[in-house]
Each structure stands twice: as C-alpha cells, then as structure tokens.
Amino acid sequence: xxxxxxxxxxxxxxxxxxxxxxxxxQGVFWAFIIGLGCTLIRQLRIPVLRGVVTVYVELLRNTxxxxxxxxxxxALPKIGIRISAEVCGSLGLGLLGGAYMAETFRSGLxxxxxxxxxxxxxxxxxxxxxxRYVIFPQAASASMAGILANVIFLLKETSVFSVIxxxxxMFTAKDLIGMYAKTIExxxxxxxxxxxxxxxxxxxxxxxxxxxxxxxxxx
Amino acid sequence: MKKIRKNTIIAALTALGLGxxxxxPALADxxxxxxxxxxxxxxxxxxxxxxxxxxxxxxxxxxxxxxxVYLAEHLGEDLGVEINYVSTEAxxxxxxxxxxxxxxxxxxxxxxxxRAEEVDFAxxxxxxxLGVVSPEDAVIESLDDIGEDDQVIVISGTxxxxxxxxxxxxxxxxxxxxYAEAKTAFENGNGVAWANDNTEVIAFSIENEGYVVGIPSxxxxxxxxxxxxxxxxxLLNWLNEEIVxxxxxxxxxxxxxxxxxxxxxxxxxDTLVIEGGAVAGSETEAE
Numbered sequence: 001x002x003x004x005x006x007x008x009x010x011x012x013x014x015x016x017x018x019x020x021x022x023x024x025x026q027g028v029f030w031a032f033i034i035g036l037g038c039t040l041i042r043q044l045r046i047p048v049l050r051g052v053v054t055v056y057v058e059l060l061r062n063t064x065x066x067x068x069x070x071x072x073x074x075a076l077p078k079i080g081i082r083i084s085a086e087v088c089g090s091l092g093l094g095l096l097g098g099a100y101m102a103e104t105f106r107s108g109l110x111x112x113x114x115x116x117x118x119x120x121x122x123x124x125x126x127x128x129x130x131x132r133y134v135i136f137p138q139a140a141s142a143s144m145a146g147i148l149a150n151v152i153f154l155l156k157e158t159s160v161f162s163v164i165x166x167x168x169x170m171f172t173a174k175d176l177i178g179m180y181a182k183t184i185e186x187x188x189x190x191x192x193x194x195x196x197x198x199x200x201x202x203x204x205x206x207x208x209x210x211x212x213x214x215x216x217x218x219x
Numbered sequence: 220m221k222k223i224r225k226n227t228i229i230a231a232l233t234a235l236g237l238g239x240x241x242x243x244p245a246l247a248d249x250x251x252x253x254x255x256x257x258x259x260x261x262x263x264x265x266x267x268x269x270x271x272x273x274x275x276x277x278x279x280x281x282x283x284x285x286x287x288v289y290l291a292e293h294l295g296e297d298l299g300v301e302i303n304y305v306s307t308e309a310x311x312x313x314x315x316x317x318x319x320x321x322x323x324x325x326x327x328x329x330x331x332x333x334r335a336e337e338v339d340f341a342x343x344x345x346x347x348x349l350g351v352v353s354p355e356d357a358v359i360e361s362l363d364d365i366g367e368d369d370q371v372i373v374i375s376g377t378x379x380x381x382x383x384x385x386x387x388x389x390x391x392x393x394x395x396x397x398y399a400e401a402k403t404a405f406e407n408g409n410g411v412a413w414a415n416d417n418t419e420v421i422a423f424s425i426e427n428e429g430y431v432v433g434i435p436s437x438x439x440x441x442x443x444x445x446x447x448x449x450x451x452x453x454l455l456n457w458l459n460e461e462i463v464x465x466x467x468x469x470x471x472x473x474x475x476x477x478x479x480x481x482x483x484x485x486x487x488x489d490t491l492v493i494e495g496g497a498v499a500g501s502e503t504e505a506e
Contacts, residue, residue, distance in 0.1 A: 179380060
C-alpha cells in the first residue's frame with residue numbers, strides 16, 4: 001500500500017464523508033418525523049389517512065431505494081418536477097426511512113399491554129395524554145434496538161447515491177479507482193471511513209438503549 | 220448490552236484485518252488464465268459495455284451487439300470457445316481484469332499511459348478523441364464557454380473525466396457511473412454539456428434531435444484496444460497476431476459497415492477504423 005496515495009486521497013474521502021453524513025442525517029431526521037406522523041395517524045385511528053399510511057408504508061418498504069431515487073431524479077423531471085440531487089438523496093432516504101420507522105414504532109407499541117391504555121383512559125387521561133405520557137415512553141424503549149438498526153441501515157443506504165451523481169463515500173472510491181486504479185488503497189480507505197461514520201452511531205445507540213430501559217416496567 | 224459492544228469491537232477488528240489482507244501483495248498475483256487454460260475450459264469471459272450503443276450494447280432481442288462485440292464474436296470463433304459476456308461499467312474495467320473476472324476487456328477501452336501501468340493493451344482497432352456535446356440553443360464551442368456554476372456531465376472512469384480533472388480542474392463535473400444514467404441526466408438538462416469519447420457524443424447528436432457537438436475533438440488523438448490482465452503474455456500475443464491477421468482481410472472495415480455505418484455514415488469510416496493495429500503515421504507497429 002502506498003501511503004502517499006492514501007494521504008493525497010484523504011481530503012477527497014473527508015469531503016465525501018461530510019456529504020454522506022449531511023444527507024444521511026437529513027434523511028434520518030425526515031424518517032423520524034414521517035415515522036412519528038404515520039404512527040400518530042395510526043394510533044389516533046384517523047380515517048382515510050390511515051389507508052394512505054398503509055399504502056405508503058407498503059409501497060416504500062417493498063421497493064429498493066435505488067428504484068426510488070431513479071424515480072425522483074430521472075422520472076420526475078420528465079413531468080416538470082425538478083429536484084436537486086442532494087434533496088433527492090435526503091428525500092429518498094427520508095421516505096424510505098419513514099416507512100421503516102413507522103413499522104418499528106408500531107412493533108414497539110404492539111409490545112404494550114392494552115390494559116395500560118385502558119387504565120390510563122379510565123383514570124381520565126385524554127387519548128393524546130395517554131399516548132404522550134403512558135404509551136410512547138414505553139414504546140420508545142421497546143423499539144430502541146429497531147430504531148438504531150434503521151438509522152445504521154439508512155446511513156449505509158447512502159452507498160447507492162452514485163446513480164444520482166452524488167459523490168458519497170462509495171462513489172468517491174469507485175471514481176478514484178476508475179481514474180487511477182489504486183484499488184487496494186481506495187477500498188481500505190473506504191472501509192475505514194464507513195467505520196469512522198458508523199461505529200460512533202453504534203456506540204451511541206448502545207448507550208441510549210441502556211438509558212431508556214427505565215420504561216421497561218415489570219418485565 | 221455487553222455482548223453488543225463486544226460484537227462491535229470484533230466487527231471493527233475483522234474489518235481492519237480485511238483491509239490488511241487486501242493490502243498484502245500476495246493476493247494481487249496470478250489472477251489471469253493463460254491462452255491454453257481458456258481453450259481447455261471451453262469458455263472465454265469478455266467484458267463489454269451493455270449500454271454504449273453502437274459499440275457495446277444489448278439489442279432488442281437481448282443479445283450483445285456493436286463494434287466491440289462484432290470483434291469479440293470473431294475472437295470466440297477463432298479460439299473455438301463459447302463467449303461469456305460480462306457487462307462492465309467504465310470505472311471497473313481495470314478491476315475486472317486485475318481480479319480475473321474477465322479474460323479480455325473489449326469495452327471501448329482507450330489506451331492511456333496510466334491504464335497501461337495496470338493492464339496490458341493489445342494492438343488498437345479504433346481511433347478516438349474526446350468530444351463535447353451540448354443543446355443547440357446553448358452550444359458550448361470551447362471549454363471557455365462553460366460558466367463558473369455550470370456543470371459538465373461525465374462518466375466516472377472515462378478518459379474524458381481524467382482529462383478534465385487533470386487539465387481543467389476549475390470545471391464542475393457531474394459524475395455518473397453508467398452511460399444510460401448520464402444520457403438521461405443530460406436529456407433532462409442537468410448539465411450544460413456532456414463530455415465523452417467523440418464517437419459517443421457524435422452518435423448521441425445524430426440519434427437525438429436538438430444537440431450539437433460543439434467541440435468535436437479535445438485533447439490528444441488516442442486509440443482503443445483490447446486489454447488483458449497485466450502479464451498475460453500468451454493471450455496478449457495471440458490477440459496481437461489475430462488483429463494483424465484480421466487486418467489482412469480488412470475485418471475492421473467490415474465491422475464498421477456492419478455496426479457503425481447506420482449511426483455515422485460512410486464519412487467516418489477511415490477516420491475511426493484502424494486495420495491490423497497500424498495507427499496512421501506509425502505503420503511499423505503492425506509488423
């Protein structure tokens with residue numbers, strides 16, 4: 001391995017890491033918001049919107065991100081809707097992640113015995129209060145492992161961004177290999193930079209998971 | 220919880236180990252098949268493009284077609300083996316040879332000094348330069364016409380990309396990893412121009428209305444040649460003899476007429492075709 005090659009590539013990988021992180025976290029943020037919105041709609045049993053949520057979740061969970069990005073980036077401009085590559089990236093991740101988050105939250109909520117909701121309601125709490133103070137905190141604890149898995153999954157899904165010309169980590173490595181053929185150096189750097197990006201997330205998630213255990217009452 | 224953390228550490232160590240393994244030179248050796256080994260196995264793996272019409276593409280009936288494929292078919296016949304076509308992208312042509320995934324790359328591979336360090340090129344069979352195509356209502360006739368915020372579409376791993384990165388680093392590039400995507404993006408107006416092999420952009424402007432090749436020739440005149448894994452001498456020598464022999468029967472003119480005539484017309488035939496590996500001005504090379 002040629003260290004001078006590695007040193008000269010590091011700035012490019014750093015830029016790629018920043019771009020990957022920026023778009024990745026925007027995607028994760030939107031995934032949370034969308035996932036929460038879907039969960040609220042389901043829990044409050046809002047008619048019509050519930051159906052929309054079901055269609056959305058099934059559509060997005062059962063198509064690859066690659067296909068979704070193709071659609072956003074290459075198909076929409078044909079009907080006059082033009083979205084920049086970066087927005088396509090975070091939007092794609094957000095929409096895909098939202099569907100996954102909605103399912104993860106749901107499984108967390110399913111974990112909570114119906115008697116808890118019934119007790120809260122019989123104590124005179126409103127439906128919203130029941131969700132906010134009784135159900136959600138426990139569900140958050142139960143779904144933490146799933147949420148963490150989703151976050152890591154979404155950050156790794158950035159590796160298909162090359163199709164919409166975003167210079168993420170994966171594409172930067174492929175691009176450099178294509179130009180200068182330093183395969184070993186490029187791929188080693190690639191593994192290292194993915195670890196730099198994802199190991200802290202794993203560790204942080206583990207800590208969070210432990211802290212949220214307070215809600216696991218009586219199990 | 221403890222278990223999770225332990226797993227994370229193990230994963231990290233494994234990854235680093237993998238990195239170290241990749242770095243060891245032992246893996247890079249002997250990743251090719253000799254001519255005899257190919258003949259014995261009865262199949263040759265040839266890397267071609269699947270989306271670069273009219274040089275290498277998958278036709279309506281699902282078969283590989285084009286100028287490169289026409290040559291590949293002939294090579295298979297003369298070797299007496301079946302051909303297993305492997306679809307490649309521009310950026311992974313070198314890797315496919317280095318890892319032995321293919322025996323020959325016939326994917327419109329331009330000969331450059333950088334690439335010649337990584338793979339062995341046989342005698343050339345086509346001329347090429349770079350070209351830039353742009354919409355006719357905003358023609359780019361020189362690289363100076365490209366504004367500060369304008370983006371030029373290129374395909375990752377092509378000579379056009381390398382040329383612009385090296386010689387015009389101020390130009391913003393929008394990179395794609397496949398021809399099909401770059402073309403769609405260009406049609407959607409995502410960039411002011413598309414830089415690629417001039418053969419490719421000329422074909423694009425002929426096939427699509429509203430586009431002009433404002434810069435028909437950029438950079439040096441290059442050639443396109445088959446490539447084999449570095450050090451695969453038996454296969455390389457056979458290919459060179461084959462190309463010289465094919466030149467005697469004017470094979471590449473026939474190839475042009477079968478695959479490129481519809482796109483380029485007869486005008487480009489003598490500028491594009493190289494017969495018997497003899498580049499104009501250096502006939503000795505064919506000897």
